């Protein structure tokens with residue numbers, strides 16, 4: 717039977733590419749989104765992948781929506797925690813709400829989705845969780861203390877939960893993308909982006925599909941021995 721996968725923020729950007737890659741792999745995919753109804757409708761019409769609307773930063777909404785998906789589609793085998801936001805600014809300008817929103821969605825979302833799905837995976841003896849971190853969680857970035865802290869937290873969260881799942885058939889991994897050509901990066905001012913691209917050894921932004929292929933591998937049967945790891949897909953930037 718096909719594995720059932722939930723991709724948060726799965727209806728556009730990197731998440732859209734992940735939803736499609738998992739579908740191509742034979743999974744039954746459900747995409748989550750939060751605000752952009754029009755894009756979600758267009759995505760579902762084009763791909764046939766249903767889109768469920770909820771805020772991953774809302775703990776109860778994650779529990780309720782995952783229970784609804786389990787009832788309507790089936791038990792969730794694969795979760796890709798991809799939903800993420802930025803609220804950039806130097807510390808002097810950053811407000812508490814900018815810190816809180818980013819922590820709540822980017823890091824809190826991973827906890828909320830794990831609470832909703834990890835116990836079922838353990839019970840059934842098979843599961844895959846992939847958390848989307850960031851190069852800026854590994855290296856830090858000017859004007860992103862909130863985002864860098866949340867993404868860095870994802871890497872610790874991944875390693876800790878991987879230890880809980882290791883003997884139960886549940887793997888937990890992270891991917892740390894470099895700069896990828898999506899709406900999120902389109903929001904970076906052009907002169908800043910030019911400087912960023914100049915520092916990428918491969919000499920260009922990444923494509924969402926290049927992240928999605930890594931996610932698909934980590935979610936596959938073949939990746940059962942890969943857990944607690946972070947795959948950096950960044951065009952050679954920040955090598956270590």
Ligand code: NDP
Nearest residue numbers: 725729730749750751752771772799800850895896898900
């Ligand atoms: P986009 O801004 O293009 O898309 C973000 C997605 O997340 C959208 O689908 C959005 O839903 C969803 N989302 C936002 N907030 C919530 C929420 N509270 N609940 C549920 N869904 C939500 O981002 P990218 O595709 O660029 O990024 C995807 C992930 O990759 C993020 O975690 C990001 O931090 C990470 N990343 C991106 C990089 C890049 O260069 N683009 C680099 C490194 C990491 P909706 O459509 O409804 O708005």
